[in-house]
Amino acid sequence: xxxxxxxxxxxxxxxxxxxxxxxxxxxxxxVNLFWYVQYPGQHxxxxxxxxxxxxxxxxxxxxEAEFIKSKFSFNLRKPSVQWSDTxxxxxxxxxxxxxxxxxxxxVVVTP
Amino acid sequence: xxxxxxxxxxxxxxxxEKVFLECVQDMxxxxxxxxxxxxxxxxxxxxxxxxxxxxxxxxIPEGYSVSRxxxxxxxxxxxxxxxxxxxxxxxxSSSRINEQFxxxxxxxxxx
Numbered sequence: 001x002x003x004x005x006x007x008x009x010x011x012x013x014x015x016x017x018x019x020x021x022x023x024x025x026x027x028x029x030x031v032n033l034f035w036y037v038q039y040p041g042q043h044x045x046x047x048x049x050x051x052x053x054x055x056x057x058x059x060x061x062x063x064e065a066e067f068i069k070s071k072f073s074f075n076l077r078k079p080s081v082q083w084s085d086t087x088x089x090x091x092x093x094x095x096x097x098x099x100x101x102x103x104x105x106x107v108v109v110t111p
Numbered sequence: 112x113x114x115x116x117x118x119x120x121x122x123x124x125x126x127x128e129k130v131f132l133e134c135v136q137d138m139x140x141x142x143x144x145x146x147x148x149x150x151x152x153x154x155x156x157x158x159x160x161x162x163x164x165x166x167x168x169x170x171i172p173e174g175y176s177v178s179r180x181x182x183x184x185x186x187x188x189x190x191x192x193x194x195x196x197x198x199x200x201x202x203x204s205s206s207r208i209n210e211q212f213x214x215x216x217x218x219x220x221x222x
Binding site: 004006009034036042043044045046049090092098099101102103104 | 115144146151152153154159201203211212214215216
């Protein structure tokens with residue numbers, strides 16, 4: 001069965017700092033990869049996705065993610081975070097069958 | 112924009128009650144999903160449906176059932192609510208090959 005692992009459960013950083021959230025999955029076949037974000041009090045929304053092609057994917061609000069097939073990873077990055085990036089971030093992987101979510105990473109950005 | 116709506120944002124029920132959670136999407140999506148979201152566990156799939164009157168068990172179907180009589184509507188039923196079903200319930204929909212779109216969630220408390 002496929003599984004998704006997010007390396008950090010909580011991250012606290014200051015505004016303008018760089019952010020990188022790790023995501024690894026266990027599935028050997030072709031995958032579709034997603035990062036979702038849930039801002040406080042809001043519904044889950046798509047940040048970016050990878051289906052095929054360029055492994056460096058750009059999403060909304062300055063986020064990007066890199067798919068490294070050999071490492072089974074899809075890490076999320078943002079060069080300079082803002083207070084409004086405070087949210088919970090979920091990595092999700094769709095291999096054969098249904099979408100599998102990681103446990104989520106709570107990110108707090110302090111002013 | 113895709114819109115997924117859920118019948119209630121907050122719900123309080125008593126142990127043993129039958130609970131209905133309703134979800135409606137307006138984008139003619141074939142697929143609909145019910146998840147529960149718990150801290151530290153991410154999103155876990157309860158049931159999903161690929162077509163009207165069709166349903167498939169997810170990872171944690173025990174204690175739940177679903178109904179999909181119309182394409183736009185997917186209902187989650189807790190036959191006899193228990194305290195361990197206190198959680199945030201998220202509905203999502205998608206077309207056959209694209210990402211899932213989520214509703215705002217229903218926070219259910221079972222006393």
